[in-house]
Amino acid sequence: MGIYLTVDIGGTRIRAATFSRDSIQPIEHHRASTRVQEGTAFDHIVTFIESIWPEKDKVEAIAVALPGPLDPRTGTILLAPNIPEWEDFPLGPKLVSHFNVPVYIGNDANLAALGEWRYGAGRGHHNLVYLTISTGVGGGVIINDQLLQGERGLGAELGHVTLQKDGPLCSCGQPGHLEAFASGTAIARYANEQMAAGVKSSLKPGPGLTAEEITRAAEQGDILASDALHRAGEYLGIAVANFLHIFNPSAVIFGGGVSRSGSLLFDPLEQTLRKRIFRSKYLDNLTVITAELGDDAGLMGALAWALHNQPN
């Protein structure tokens, strides 16, 4: 039986799973810390992949999801969070040399979009926009059943679009990006700023404040907490209107931890979207939904990516 081995390299954890072509139930599933104990980061990944390598079955391909930026055509990592030695690092070619199987590498948010399209909330859609909202805001876009990548694999950076020329600074250093308004970090920053300015709240201010705590406080009636999520939802609504004007998809899918804030985020999002759309036709038959694959989005996306590249 042909096996697909998928790896999801996150900032703190790496995960790997093996699949047969016909089932989305993993055969094996391993986890480890991203932190390298000894040797190089590449040795660490190789050892981890070897730990899940099937004893008997043939591995058809390895697919790797990383936060990027990376060039999926060449398999080169441009930068990897928490792995400083992987700057302009040819991870794909090096894994090919070592394991002697095809290797497909992709941006984790892009691959999560592909995973949702093939296995999750986006099944049956040909054009969809996926946004993952957690520490940052990542994106992935399917156009006519194809993954949007761009010339060098750097496309679909949907968190890094300007909504306000002189808005708050994004993690990337630029002003007014969607991520600077709607990420978990941005929501907590706004709540902290408001408390520093004297707004009363049950929240505990400080750098450790999370969007999850803010959601819980809002559910218990905290006005500032509710306002912080409302504001993020509004900016997401403006951004989604833009993405509808640009891509005219039939589905918008939200993943990431912050998307679990539910109606506190999505009610203002949908209200703003309705107000900001420039023709109502964009909303006809549009589905706005949360992702289905959860923590497995990276691994399932990598599986979808391998099968996308090996269609037969």
Place this chain on the structure above:
Amino acid sequence: MGIYLTVDIGGTRIRAATFSRDSIQPIEHHRASTRVQEGTAFDHIVTFIESIWPEKDKVEAIAVALPGPLDPRTGTILLAPNIPEWEDFPLGPKLVSHFNVPVYIGNDANLAALGEWRYGAGRGHHNLVYLTISTGVGGGVIINDQLLQGERGLGAELGHVTLQKDGPLCSCGQPGHLEAFASGTAIARYANEQMAAGVKSSLKPGPGLTAEEITRAAEQGDILASDALHRAGEYLGIAVANFLHIFNPSAVIFGGGVSRSGSLLFDPLEQTLRKRIFRSKYLDNLTVITAELGDDAGLMGALAWALHNQPN
């Protein structure tokens, strides 16, 4: 010899041309007013097409470019400027019934992008963004040699993305769109507003003020005129940074009358783009150029669209 008959229906003029498959030199080229003298707008278009219909040669297909919005899959016009009777009008199917040949319909800015990609400034590029700046701001996007259309053909409305949450109103009624900052109309509006606020200028204020006059005044040293173009260029730079983050193209092509303002517009555009790009990799091997097809962009784009749909 198989003939392709292309039609470009603008707000004031309609144009048509006939082409053989192998040459971009039109065999015939006709023009008329869009205004209907008698009968229906459809009769008017049919008569116009008949006027250029070849006597001997077989017509392989008709391709029609219109300002949209329209659904290229069904050939239905949702709205046509200056032709109020064409609301939800099945132009494609009606032309097919009348002429008994395949008919392909597309948004004129989208088709101009396709024309530039096939015949003009975008030759050899696989991923490009096209912006046409005149009365409004239109867009077209080529991704992996395919035209971005979206689920119902309403994609690539690049003039209708929000750059400033509470910015000036766009022609579509929404605040802060690119078109509200960078179209010819927006440039003239800004100059008029500044003069009304007491800024001195050689320009003649009033509703007739055009971007062309503003360009001429700027070339002769008028500070306000220069400032008005500079401001438009800055917002275009922010928008182009967004489009690079979204599409990662290898070319950005500018068409439309306002793009003839030259360095008055493009110097601030490029400076802002460099400042606003969130990773310099997006600028590697990027070409920012003006369109080559000029007034024929619609007709050539329609030809490209017909051949795109009839590849053999």
